[in-house]
Amino acid sequence: MISILLVEDDAWLRELYGQALERLKDVSMEYAESAGAALKILDSRSVDLIILDIFLDTHSGVELLHELASYNDTRLTPVVILSAVSESDFGMDHKRWGQYGVVKYLYKPSTKPQDLVNAVELHFSKRTTKGDI
Amino acid sequence: MRDEGITRHSQQLLAGIAHELKTPLTLISGLSAELQEPTLASRQFQQYVQRIQFSSDRLIGLVDSILRGYELEQEMLELHFEPINAELIMDEVAHELEPHAKKQAQLLAVRSKQKSTIIADRGCLHAVLFNLLDNAIKYSNPESTIEMEARCRSGKAQLVVKDYGAGIKKSELKKLFSQFGRVQRPVPQWASTTGLGLYIARQLTEAMNGTLDLSRRRNGTSFLVNLQLSHQLSLFEL
Numbered sequence: 599m600i601s602i603l604l605v606e607d608d609a610w611l612r613e614l615y616g617q618a619l620e621r622l623k624d625v626s627m628e629y630a631e632s633a634g635a636a637l638k639i640l641d642s643r644s645v646d647l648i649i650l651d652i653f654l655d656t657h658s659g660v661e662l663l664h665e666l667a668s669y670n671d672t673r674l675t676p677v678v679i680l681s682a683v684s685e686s687d688f689g690m691d692h693k694r695w696g697q698y699g700v701v702k703y704l705y706k707p708s709t710k711p712q713d714l715v716n717a718v719e720l721h722f723s724k725r726t727t728k729g730d731i
Numbered sequence: 732m733r734d735e736g737i738t739r740h741s742q743q744l745l746a747g748i749a750h751e752l753k754t755p756l757t758l759i760s761g762l763s764a765e766l767q768e769p770t771l772a773s774r775q776f777q778q779y780v781q782r783i784q785f786s787s788d789r790l791i792g793l794v795d796s797i798l799r800g801y802e803l804e805q806e807m808l809e810l811h812f813e814p815i816n817a818e819l820i821m822d823e824v825a826h827e828l829e830p831h832a833k834k835q836a837q838l839l840a841v842r843s844k845q846k847s848t849i850i851a852d853r854g855c856l857h858a859v860l861f862n863l864l865d866n867a868i869k870y871s872n873p874e875s876t877i878e879m880e881a882r883c884r885s886g887k888a889q890l891v892v893k894d895y896g897a898g899i900k901k902s903e904l905k906k907l908f909s910q911f912g913r914v915q916r917p918v919p920q921w922a923s924t925t926g927l928g929l930y931i932a933r934q935l936t937e938a939m940n941g942t943l944d945l946s947r948r949r950n951g952t953s954f955l956v957n958l959q960l961s962h963q964l965s966l967f968e969l
Binding site for chain 2: 608609610611614615617618621631682706707708709710711712
């Protein structure tokens with residue numbers, strides 16, 4: 599079973615993307631509406647993938663990325679960024695993606711739920727091919 | 732230097748507008764795509780259709796208020812003053828934004844101590860209340876109540892949008908008001924991060940000869956829209 603944590607502050611978007619991902623076989627979803635709620639979940643269990651919105655209410659997804667990279671048990675967790683900020687505006691150099699575990703950047707307004715599902719499937723199929731899981 | 736300022740102003744304004752519109756647009760796009768999913772249960776289908784409808788309405792509300800703000804800046808806005816029942820227009824706005832509040836299990840409560848009729852431009856007043864309530868919903872705690880109230884203060888009508896959120900820090904408050912107060916003001920820094928709503932709401936309120944004030948409370952913020960009553964001396968319509 600693959601576990602995915604979806605961090606998204608808009609309840610309807612969380613539900614929309616989450617329900618599409620739940621259609622995947624052998625996937626168990628966890629949800630967090632804020633960076634704080636995500637850290638609470640990650641304190642108690644590890645996940646195989648984090649899907650992260652960048653603009654969150656209290657502290658931003660960028661701060662969460664930094665925190666995740668600073669802890670031994672989360673620094674290797676792959677992250678898909680799902681953001682309303684375009685990749686060029688976000689401005690993180692691809693060379694630094696690895697440092698924060700970022701494996702994919704998706705621009706939210708043009709990402710249909712099925713696009714996210716496809717990206718997640720592709721990520722895990724690559725990892726399976728490499729023998730990571 | 733002035734041109735540079737205007738360009739930066741325009742860029743900030745555009746960035747703020749674009750960001751505001753992205754959430755409802757993303758929802759409309761994503762939900763519409765999911766309607767074609769064959770495994771979608773009929774109950775969910777209905778729910779998604781309602782959410783598309785609401786997101787479209789919210790988008791229209793946001794675009795409408797942005798356009799009014801723009802027209803005002805360009806001195807193109809024509810105001811049509813008329814008597815308006817304060818409670819009814821608050822009810823109308825609350826009804827429009829109720830699904831937005833329900834997302835976070837928030838409750839909207841509209842109350843009025845007296846029936847008051849105010850003199851305002853209907854479209855502008857709607858945009859002001861829409862922005863204030865939209866903002867309150869966005870920054871209030873989940874499961875909290877957001878109150879709207881019409882009352883009378885010092886011979887004027889006061890429409891209140893009261894939230895129970897994290898509140899605004901004193902330092903932020905000073906910045907908020909100094910930025911508001913400028914004549915040739917750029918879009919304030921916070922507008923692109925906390926939304927254009929307050930900025931536009933204040934502009935439109937002032938255009939209607941009113942004032943928009945803010946009252947900090949320990950457990951949240953109250954926005955106070957002060958406008959003229961329809962009868963200066965006979966304050967309430969019974």
